[in-house]
Amino acid sequence: MPLSNVTETPELLYLLAGDPAILAEVTASIRNADLADLLNELPPAAAAKVVAGMPFDLAVQLFDEPELERRHEIFAHLDEAIASPLLEAMSADQRTELFRAMNEEERARLLPTLEPETRHALGMLLRYPPDTAGGIMTTEFVSVPASWTVGQTLRHISEVGRTKETVYAIYLLDGAERLVRVVSLRELMGVDRDQPVLHVGDRRRPVTADPLMDREQVARLISKYNLLAVPVVDTDHRVLGIVTVDDVIDALVEETTEDIQKFGGMEALEQPYLDVGFFQMLRKRGGWLSALFLGEMLTATAMGFFQDNIERAVVLAVFIPLIISSGGNSGSQASTLVIRAMAVGEVHLADWWRVVRREFASGLALGALLGAIGLARILIWQAIGNVYGDHYWLVGATVALSLIGVVLFGTIAGSMLPFALRRLGFDPASASAPFVATVVDVTGIVIYFTVASIILRGTLL
Amino acid sequence: MPLSNVTETPELLYLLAGDPAILAEVTASIRNADLADLLNELPPAAAAKVVAGMPFDLAVQLFDEPELERRHEIFAHLDEAIASPLLEAMSADQRTELFRAMNEEERARLLPTLEPETRHALGMLLRYPPDTAGGIMTTEFVSVPASWTVGQTLRHISEVGRTKETVYAIYLLDGAERLVRVVSLRELMGVDRDQPVLHVGDRRRPVTADPLMDREQVARLISKYNLLAVPVVDTDHRVLGIVTVDDVIDALVEETTEDIQKFGGMEALEQPYLDVGFFQMLRKRGGWLSALFLGEMLTATAMGFFQDNIERAVVLAVFIPLIISSGGNSGSQASTLVIRAMAVGEVHLADWWRVVRREFASGLALGALLGAIGLARILIWQAIGNVYGDHYWLVGATVALSLIGVVLFGTIAGSMLPFALRRLGFDPASASAPFVATVVDVTGIVIYFTVASIILRGTLL
Numbered sequence: 001m002p003l004s005n006v007t008e009t010p011e012l013l014y015l016l017a018g019d020p021a022i023l024a025e026v027t028a029s030i031r032n033a034d035l036a037d038l039l040n041e042l043p044p045a046a047a048a049k050v051v052a053g054m055p056f057d058l059a060v061q062l063f064d065e066p067e068l069e070r071r072h073e074i075f076a077h078l079d080e081a082i083a084s085p086l087l088e089a090m091s092a093d094q095r096t097e098l099f100r101a102m103n104e105e106e107r108a109r110l111l112p113t114l115e116p117e118t119r120h121a122l123g124m125l126l127r128y129p130p131d132t133a134g135g136i137m138t139t140e141f142v143s144v145p146a147s148w149t150v151g152q153t154l155r156h157i158s159e160v161g162r163t164k165e166t167v168y169a170i171y172l173l174d175g176a177e178r179l180v181r182v183v184s185l186r187e188l189m190g191v192d193r194d195q196p197v198l199h200v201g202d203r204r205r206p207v208t209a210d211p212l213m214d215r216e217q218v219a220r221l222i223s224k225y226n227l228l229a230v231p232v233v234d235t236d237h238r239v240l241g242i243v244t245v246d247d248v249i250d251a252l253v254e255e256t257t258e259d260i261q262k263f264g265g266m267e268a269l270e271q272p273y274l275d276v277g278f279f280q281m282l283r284k285r286g287g288w289l290s291a292l293f294l295g296e297m298l299t300a301t302a303m304g305f306f307q308d309n310i311e312r313a314v315v316l317a318v319f320i321p322l323i324i325s326s327g328g329n330s331g332s333q334a335s336t337l338v339i340r341a342m343a344v345g346e347v348h349l350a351d352w353w354r355v356v357r358r359e360f361a362s363g364l365a366l367g368a369l370l371g372a373i374g375l376a377r378i379l380i381w382q383a384i385g386n387v388y389g390d391h392y393w394l395v396g397a398t399v400a401l402s403l404i405g406v407v408l409f410g411t412i413a414g415s416m417l418p419f420a421l422r423r424l425g426f427d428p429a430s431a432s433a434p435f436v437a438t439v440v441d442v443t444g445i446v447i448y449f450t451v452a453s454i455i456l457r458g459t460l461l
Numbered sequence: 462m463p464l465s466n467v468t469e470t471p472e473l474l475y476l477l478a479g480d481p482a483i484l485a486e487v488t489a490s491i492r493n494a495d496l497a498d499l500l501n502e503l504p505p506a507a508a509a510k511v512v513a514g515m516p517f518d519l520a521v522q523l524f525d526e527p528e529l530e531r532r533h534e535i536f537a538h539l540d541e542a543i544a545s546p547l548l549e550a551m552s553a554d555q556r557t558e559l560f561r562a563m564n565e566e567e568r569a570r571l572l573p574t575l576e577p578e579t580r581h582a583l584g585m586l587l588r589y590p591p592d593t594a595g596g597i598m599t600t601e602f603v604s605v606p607a608s609w610t611v612g613q614t615l616r617h618i619s620e621v622g623r624t625k626e627t628v629y630a631i632y633l634l635d636g637a638e639r640l641v642r643v644v645s646l647r648e649l650m651g652v653d654r655d656q657p658v659l660h661v662g663d664r665r666r667p668v669t670a671d672p673l674m675d676r677e678q679v680a681r682l683i684s685k686y687n688l689l690a691v692p693v694v695d696t697d698h699r700v701l702g703i704v705t706v707d708d709v710i711d712a713l714v715e716e717t718t719e720d721i722q723k724f725g726g727m728e729a730l731e732q733p734y735l736d737v738g739f740f741q742m743l744r745k746r747g748g749w750l751s752a753l754f755l756g757e758m759l760t761a762t763a764m765g766f767f768q769d770n771i772e773r774a775v776v777l778a779v780f781i782p783l784i785i786s787s788g789g790n791s792g793s794q795a796s797t798l799v800i801r802a803m804a805v806g807e808v809h810l811a812d813w814w815r816v817v818r819r820e821f822a823s824g825l826a827l828g829a830l831l832g833a834i835g836l837a838r839i840l841i842w843q844a845i846g847n848v849y850g851d852h853y854w855l856v857g858a859t860v861a862l863s864l865i866g867v868v869l870f871g872t873i874a875g876s877m878l879p880f881a882l883r884r885l886g887f888d889p890a891s892a893s894a895p896f897v898a899t900v901v902d903v904t905g906i907v908i909y910f911t912v913a914s915i916i917l918r919g920t921l922l
Contacts, residue, residue, distance in 0.1 A: 264797025
């Protein structure tokens with residue numbers, strides 16, 4: 001990190017907040033994202049004081065910075081005389097995100113101070129759920145009539161470019177404002193300026209997104225087609241806004257964090273780990289942990305059912321953790337693979353049968369592998385210390401066969417749970433390692449004691 | 462997906478491969494990434510036939526498409542007369558990736574056919590590990606002397622733009638080829654063309670990457686500073702290449718997939734789930750599964766040690782799965798949180814003590830929560846059916862106290878394992894849910910029987 005030397009200066013910034021000239025000088029040498037990091041260290045009231053003291057343009061850039069946390073809290077400490085022009089000058093997508101975080105009271109205070117046009121755009125963007133294309137798009141894009149020349153278009157970009165999120169994709173519209181084609185600034189460079197803009201570049205139908213498309217899917221479009229921005233169009237093919245690649249990276253990282261946390265067996269935190277309060281953390285973890293615990297209680301019920309067997313052959317109890325954990329581990333592998341393959345679009349609901357077949361074969365092979373290791377372990381221990389008595393071969397067979405059954409079941413259950421959850425409208429990532437393990441543990445006990453009662457009947461049982 | 466109608470046409474493409482005119486017409490209406498998807502469905506030999514029949518420019522674009530899989534296998538079926546010009550025309554980063562995938566024989570066949578300059582650039586890029594900035598960068602960027610005017614720079618971009626990965630970031634170099642500043646094409650639009658280019662735009666020191674910087678960290682730089690590309694510089698500040706935002710998205714998705722698969726308790730697949738062969742899949746899963754199984758065998762050893770206790774109080778065996786799984790679940794939550802927080806740079810090695818303190822408190826609270834639920838369950842079952850005998854209060858206390866101990870231990874172990882692994886130079890993502898569960902299971906058994914032998918001594922034991 002080239003700027004590690006400035007990370008100790010929040011106090012400095014704080015002290016400088018009184019003198020606009022010095023503050024302006026200091027902030028001019030720091031990148032916006034780093035300045036945002038510094039402001040994140042200050043209490044909102046102090047951050048508001050710093051913001052009020054800095055050049056207006058810089059303040060706008062800072063509030064357009066997704067790195068800046070608690071923007072709505074800082075805003076609550078800003079006078080309307082500063083807050084309103086800031087809101088007007090911010091980019092539409094960041095302004096929308098800021099408004100989403102505000103409480104009713106704050107919204108009511110600031111909304112009437114905005115220009116009618118800004119208010120209208122804000123209202124439109126707020127209508128879309130925050131995890132959709134419409135919810136993360138911005139309305140500041142460059143569009144020109146499809147009838148223009150290259151020269152007209154380049155002149156237009158020079159004039160309006162500063163106020164747009166990106167000038168590298170230009171949207172060509174017909175008379176009814178419908179999207180005809182997208183042309184890149186790169187394609188416009190170095191062609192004859194008198195040429196119609198419609199004659200330049202890629203003639204293929206542009207990639208577009210629906211406003212209600214999931215933001216993960218938008219990310220996949222941008223990544224697949226190597227785009228810098230994707231236009232969001234309504235059913236009449238009118239451009240509502242654009243989603244840019246930097247928004248998509250942020251969305252991708254956030255979605256992945258949520259998926260991973262769900263996969264770890266908890267609710268997604270929605271905030272950086274170290275910023276989450278103690279009680280919120282307990283709530284996010286305690287809920288799932290209790291639910292899993294209640295599910296896992298079925299193991300005690302199942303074990304109670306086989307208590308007589310344990311009493312007759314205590315040696316059986318010794319292998320319970322080994323056997324049920326093997327089911328959990330193989331289930332965790334299978335569910336991880338399927339959840340991730342679904343998230344990146346490699347596997348779809350319709351592929352479930354292909355996955356079952358694959359996982360059946362894998363489960364059988366992996367179960368046989370662990371069964372062989374388990375049997376070897378028992379035979380070796382027996383040879384060394386005669387710990388399993390006369391019927392050690394039968395005990396070994398019970399453990400080995402149970403392992404095959406449990407691993408096979410774990411693999412199938414782990415791979416199918418994400419499909420079942422998605423089919424029912426839930427997030428497949430909730431088929432977490434602990435969830436799968438819980439489902440598999442109970443079944444593992446039943447499989448183990450069933451195999452035992454068949455093999456050991458008349459000898460140990 | 463707007464192109465779902467063409468996904469059934471691989472056979473069509475195959476058949477058309479003979480007639481260049483028709484093939485060219487068909488492919489002109491399909492986007493490159495979709496065309497790559499179609500080629501992915503064909504055997505490499507057939508794909509090579511299609512490639513040989515298409516317009517050269519399109520073939521180049523296709524091979525520059527990361528969506529196109531098994532590029533090196535397709536190349537093996539191409540004649541040098543086509544393969545060499547293709548390699549020459551490909552972008553440097555994709556060419557490097559292609560060469561990395563080739564075997565020695567293929568490399569030896571194709572290397573001598575390349576221009577000395579291309580061979581030199583390739584050799585330079587191949588020297589960097591594939592998961593570093595140097596390994597994913599491209600050498601095709603736009604650089605101009607810092608002494609030029611805006612007009613000169615724009616003219617240069619028009620002339621050379623077509624052959625560059627991006628024209629939107631322009632690197633200004635001094636007389637010794639060292640990076641002075643980065644200016645964006647956007648900043649050059651609409652300013653006086655006679656102005657020195659050095660007077661335009663952001664005066665702050667450009668963000669740069671070291672060639673050996675981890676690609677995940679490069680992704681974080683690009684995401685944090687909202688860049689379209691980051692220059693990779695050597696110790697003298699000479700630009701070696703650039704990493705563009707689209708490469709970074711691909712890298713980010715790949716790295717996350719690897720992390721998630723490791724976290725599921727297996728080796729990273731490195732290929733899409735459905736494309737991995739059966740035996741490769743077994744190898745990736747069987748290794749970890751066997752290792753975990755060997756580790757989990759310690760539970761059988763531990764249980765053997767307490768076999769006498771089980772014989773005297775079979776009721777104890779009933780709660781073993783419940784208690785050890787609670788440790789595994791809470792450990793999985795804690796390790797997930799820490800692994801992800803490390804991956805996105807929220808938590809660093811130095812934060813370990815802060816994390817321990819947080820997790821100690823969380824573990825205690827969560828353990829108390831589960832302990833209370835466990836105790837309630839035992840008291841309710843006892844009231845209904847007298848299943849736990851006269852000493853049910855002592856059994857309940859044993860279970861509740863063990864849960865507090867096991868959950869606390871699971872939480873601490875789960876949160877500290879990623880730190881330990883990183884400290885030792887391993888990937889923290891290997892502190893997978895199954896790995897943590899395995900570590901915690903053995904300890905859980907020891908904690909449980911220790912608590913039991915203290916509380917139940919003189920009554921059940």
